[in-house]
Amino acid sequence: MRKKTTQNKAISKPKDGFIRVISGQFRGRKLPVKNVEGLRPTTDRIKETVFNWLMQDTRDATVLDCFAGSGGLGFEALSRYAKSTTFIELDLSAAKQIEQNISTLKLENAQVKHTNSLTFLEQKNVNEPFDLVFVDPPFRKNLAQSSCNLLENNQWLSREALIYIEVETELAEFSPPSNWLLIKEKKAGQVLCRLYQRQVN
Structure with missing residues (x-):
């Protein structure tokens, strides 16, 4: 009679993944992404929607990517010819990994701030303000x-800056600064995407 054997299966760590650049000078490039708890890269579908919204506004823009995650x-x-991008990432x-991907793409107009x-x-911002800001925090x-x-109050934004926000759908009642105009909005599953433009008073 065959004896039952108990196999001790090692608990495997989830593998790292990648993101894909969908258009521009780096179109089709796959960039490695670390498997970090809470990291939620923007899907290609949403990314395509967002950059269709921004089609005329990305080239030559100074960009700030808050809660950058995968970047x-x-x-x-950057692939669509932004002037520069600053990534902020705590992990x-x-x-x-963002720094390594910057090096891989041989970019000299990108930097990473490892901070909250x-x-x-x-x-208070004392340097050039940003034309385009991404706010995609952990849910x-x-x-x-x-x-x-903080973006509005501490001089981080140029006069008519664009601000993209990606939040959970429960935050539908999110209240932006009073001088931000909602110009685009889309819900995709549990994700709410909004694009605002700062208005000059």
Whole structure:
């Protein structure tokens, strides 16, 4: 009679993944992404929608990618000839992977700030303001509202800056600064995508 054997299966760590640049000078390039808890790269479908919205506004823009994670939005902007992109990412392994991808693409107009996005935005900006900002924070941590208020209050935005926000659909009542005009909106599953433009008073 055959004896039953018990196999001890090793618990495997989820593998790292990749993001794909969907258009521009790096179209089709796959960039490695670290498997970090809470990391939620923007899907190709949403990314395509967002950059269709931004089609006329990405080239030559100074870009800030808050809560960068995979860096997918910032790299897409660079592929479409943004002037520069600053990535902010708290997780060290994710930040290092963004730096490695910058090196792989031989980009000289991109930099990574390894810090908390809110801590970064709490400073008064004394450098060139940003024309395009991505705010795609981890879900259910109430980070979007504070981020947008800091962007507006601490001189991070150019006069008619565009701000893309990606949040969970439960935040439909999110209140932007009073001088931000909602110009595009889309729901995709549990994700709510909004594009605002700053209005000059």
